[in-house]
Amino acid sequence: KGTTREQRALKYLKEHAREGDPDSVLETFDEFCRTQEWAMNAAEEKGDILDEIVRELRPTTCLELGTYCGYSAVRIARQLSPSARLITVEVNPDYAAVAREVVKLAGLQDKIEVINVDSGDVIRELKDKYDVTKLDLVFLDHWKYLYIRDIKLIEEEKLLKKGSVVFADNVIIPGAPGYLEYIRGSKNYNSTFYSVHFEYMDDMKDGVEKSVYIGDE
Numbered sequence: 001k002g003t004t005r006e007q008r009a010l011k012y013l014k015e016h017a018r019e020g021d022p023d024s025v026l027e028t029f030d031e032f033c034r035t036q037e038w039a040m041n042a043a044e045e046k047g048d049i050l051d052e053i054v055r056e057l058r059p060t061t062c063l064e065l066g067t068y069c070g071y072s073a074v075r076i077a078r079q080l081s082p083s084a085r086l087i088t089v090e091v092n093p094d095y096a097a098v099a100r101e102v103v104k105l106a107g108l109q110d111k112i113e114v115i116n117v118d119s120g121d122v123i124r125e126l127k128d129k130y131d132v133t134k135l136d137l138v139f140l141d142h143w144k145y146l147y148i149r150d151i152k153l154i155e156e157e158k159l160l161k162k163g164s165v166v167f168a169d170n171v172i173i174p175g176a177p178g179y180l181e182y183i184r185g186s187k188n189y190n191s192t193f194y195s196v197h198f199e200y201m202d203d204m205k206d207g208v209e210k211s212v213y214i215g216d217e
């Protein structure tokens with residue numbers, strides 16, 4: 001076909017979603033994944049939990065690791081207040097290119113910055129290069145073996161404050177080696193596990209973990 005699944009998804013969104021309408025982009029993306037081709041978006045059930053976290057937390061500065069096509073970036077940013085923003089990091093250039101288009105289609109390019117780098121490099125630069133003081137919300141959804149490395153980097157950089165939320169996808173499928181043990185064993189977090197369906201698969205169970213930072217700043 002010469003096109004990638006992500007490019008086919010973008011084409012479908014451009015043809016079927018209402019431009020400038022984030023809700024329409026998300027609904028259309030879910031429809032694509034249920035009727036045309038599966039994709040590793042956070043999807044409806046995980047998305048509803050993410051929506052609730054954003055509504056309750058009212059974050060000013062959000063960091064997402066693992067943009068993919070921008071589904072969860074749009075999901076987060078559509079509820080952000082006017083001055084709030086989301087920095088989303090994607091190491092794969094093809095995914096980042098599609099994500100930028102999806103963000104633009106949703107009309108959220110003023111709230112979302114897609115950065116095509118390795119998460120380990122950008123976390124060290126957030127304060128100096130990206131003008132970040134503290135992170136109110138972190139969404140971990142990138143390579144699963146990097147969750148543990150990157151949460152330790154985020155702590156090392158003192159980017160969390162009391163009440164900051166770290167939300168992790170896929171803690172069951174594929175699982176994030178060492179992450180659950182680390183975060184649940186740490187006195188600096190209060191963690192809650194949510195049993196959810198794996199994206200677009202009503203007969204498969206995954207899990208997400210919400211951890212509230214209560215440690216020293």
Ligand SMILES: O=C(NCCO)c1cc(-c2ccc(F)cc2)cc(O)c1O
Nearest residue numbers: 040041066068141142143169170173174
């Ligand atoms: O690797 C993932 N994300 C980082 C790369 O962008 C990822 C993978 C899967 C998945 C895929 C294939 C399968 F068979 C099982 C799990 C699901 C997800 O939600 C994910 O976030």
Ligand SMILES: [Mg+2]
Nearest residue numbers: 040141169170
């Ligand atoms: Mg995921």
